[in-house]
Amino acid sequence: MSAEQPKPLVTDLDGTLIPLAEEPANAADLETLRRKLELHRGEIAFATxxxxxxxxxxIDEFQLPTPKWIxxxxxxxxxxxxxDGSxxxxxxxxxxxLRITEGRDVQSLRSELLRLNxxxxxxxxxxxxxxKLSFxxxxxxxxxxxxRIHEQLTRLAAPFEIISSLDPWQPRGLIDVIPRGASKASAVTWYAQETKIALEQVVYAGDSGNDLAALVAGCRAILVGNAAPELIAEVQQRHLEADWQERLYVADGKATSGVLEGCYWFGMFPQ
Known part of the structure; x- marks a missing residue:
């Protein structure tokens, strides 16, 4: 897809890199991904x-590739x-x-948010x-x-915001209260700046709402086949508005298979 080889691959775990039990091809594709990364000295990181x-x-249970950073x-x-591998x-x-939160403890909001919600x-x-305060x-x-929580945080002048997503394993919603501006995207951007990697050379793979910020941060983005249609539509619209050309790949394969598919499309390594 690009003359310049992208690096690194940053991937979500649950619903993305970790094989799904109902997708038998995922396990084989995970092994292929691991071999390709080793052969071509590719760098992988996890964002979860x-x-x-x-x-x-x-990493131990699913025999995942060893990440350079997490x-x-x-x-x-x-x-x-x-x-030493640690x-x-x-x-x-x-x-x-700590600077963003001005030293305020997010756990101090626990009782108030439970009472109001x-x-x-x-x-x-x-x-x-x-x-991170999680519900x-x-x-x-x-x-x-x-x-409602967003309004409450504003009223409390609390330097925090909300990340929400669906649990990929159980029928329940996940709500995280975290520092304002913090996200998988901010962490990936920080690492790219620290290591002097152009953000557009980073490939990010995800499947859920807590991946949204990273998928539209300027990285090359892989949406795996099990991503929600609403998420796919939003990411496509944001890439269109930013006028990013060929920075988004929507995979047919689910989870691990979609990650491998996207890596091939972005030219991280040959098939």
């Missing part, structure tokens, strides 16, 4: 709503690989989030992080609740 320990478990907790933490928290990115239920404690909600109620 999972917390760090959950990412490490997923964006966790919906863009509120970045971990960089070190020479990962270290990127303190400079953390300091940026009885439809919410708190996610498990390991999913509550330094810069479950009935999907049918999510648009109304998200709008």
């Amino acid at each position: 709503g999972r917390h760090f320990d959950s990412v490490l478990r997923a 964006v966790c907790d919906v863009g509120t933490a970045v971990y960089l690989s070190s020479d 990962f270290v928290l990127a303190e400079s990115y953390r300091r940026e989030l 009885p439809e919410l239920s708190l996610q498990e404690e390991p999913k509550q992080r330094e810069f 479950y909600v009935d999907p049918s109620r999510m648009p109304a609740v998200v709008g």
Whole structure:
């Protein structure tokens, strides 16, 4: 697609890189992707709503390629690989989030938001992080609740915003309250600036609402075949408005297969 080989591949995990149980081709395509990355010395990174320990478990459980860096907790933490194979928290990115929040603890909003929004239920404690307050909600109620929380955060003058998406594994909505401006997109942009990689050379693969900001940040974007039609339409419209040419690929294949398909289309490596 492009004369200049893109790098790196940044991918969401659940619903995107991780194989779906009902898609038998996914497992084989994951192995193909791993071999292609090794053969062509490709760089892969993960951008996920999972917390760090959950990412490490997923790498082991699904035999995922080893990432060079990991964006966790919906863009509120970045971990960089070190020479010994371990990962270290990127303190400079953390300091940026502390600056945005002016030191205000997002967890301090927990009781007030639960009181004002009885439809919410708190996610498990390991999913509550330094810069992320997370809830479950009935999907049918999510648009109304998200709008209401947005108004409440504005009234409280809280330097936070909302990321919402659907759980790919269970019929429930996910709502995360995170620092204003923080997202998978802000983390990917930060890394590109730190490593002096042009953002348009980054390939980002995703499937859900919490990938939206990254899919329209200026990266080359892969939407896998199981992405919601509404998300596909919005990403297509945003790319059209930005006049980005050939920066979006909507895959036929679902999850892993769609990621591999998009990598071929963007010329990350030959078929």
